[in-house]
Amino acid sequence: MDALWKQGSSCDWPAATVIISDDDDAAAAELLRRGPWTVDEDALLAGYVAAHGEGRWNELARAAGLRRTGKSCRLRWLNYLRPGVRRGDFTPREQLLILDLHSRWGNRWSKIAAHLPGRTDNEVKNYWRTRVQKHAKQLGCDVGSHRFHDAMRNLWMPRLLERIHADDSAAAVAAAAAADNVSHYYSAASPSHELLSSQPAYGNAAPMGNCARALSPDASSVTGSSWSSREASPPSQFQSSSCSTMAGCSTSTEQCQNNGCSSATSVDMFDKSWSELLARANHDDTEFGLGETGDNWWSLEDIWEEPLY
DNA sequence: AATAGACTCAACCGCGAGTCC
């Protein structure tokens, strides 16, 4: 379609792009808006869906008086207006789950997003393309390569686990202090999953410890081995990490940063430490455990043996 | 302060599958 694009300055809608069809007769009826949605359009769409429900998007668009395609309405509703849509940075738990599920299913964004309550396939896809592929580029390899998968398993995922443990530990300590009952938490010598069980449930998701299992029907087909399933401790590059202990990261943001960790307020905590870890791995002549894993991909279940809640 | 390049993410596009007539 050789459509003519212009800014819709003459219509009563806020400035936006409209399509004028080449067909003169249809032009008047084919004024379709594109580009960012306005508040009015959002209200119109949300109100109509609330009253009549989802589905039949083309018909809905016409009936609601929206100068949008049904496709556009559906996308706007699902990715933005739908109740329960979560916005903002991905938490370390979500990042870890994305890495794991992508290793199983590949670019099945909607399937992956279905296991991240409130997240859309578009968000997951964007996260992968911007964050993950950026790291692959830094490594000079493809995201589908063994090298990158091993880097994720041996560098990225343990780092995320550290962060999750640190955050949860700090939160637990804070909660205990607030209750003026700190000694109870330390003297109980409780395993982490008991400690963390006091944490509020994340969204509507199942607890992550169970999540990796419950949400992975084909988990049995994943046969990859990893350091945690064969060793009692992480690879050397992580044992030597200045931030390899929970205490190293949980005491304070400042200390964490001084120790070489990313800020506790930085959700994509690996961004700032990627180069550092990469350099360390190269210095240690580490090939990301490629030889140890053979042809098998890593699995979240391999490195996440104890429930986090 | 200005500019260029990098990055993010909302939105669009094309295509295949499913449904209806």
Next chain:
DNA sequence: TGGACTCGCGGTTGAGTCTAT
């Protein structure tokens, strides 16, 4: 059976924002 239509998915784009120089 097959054509029209709808839906949903994955890939791509580009405007706005951020960051480095």
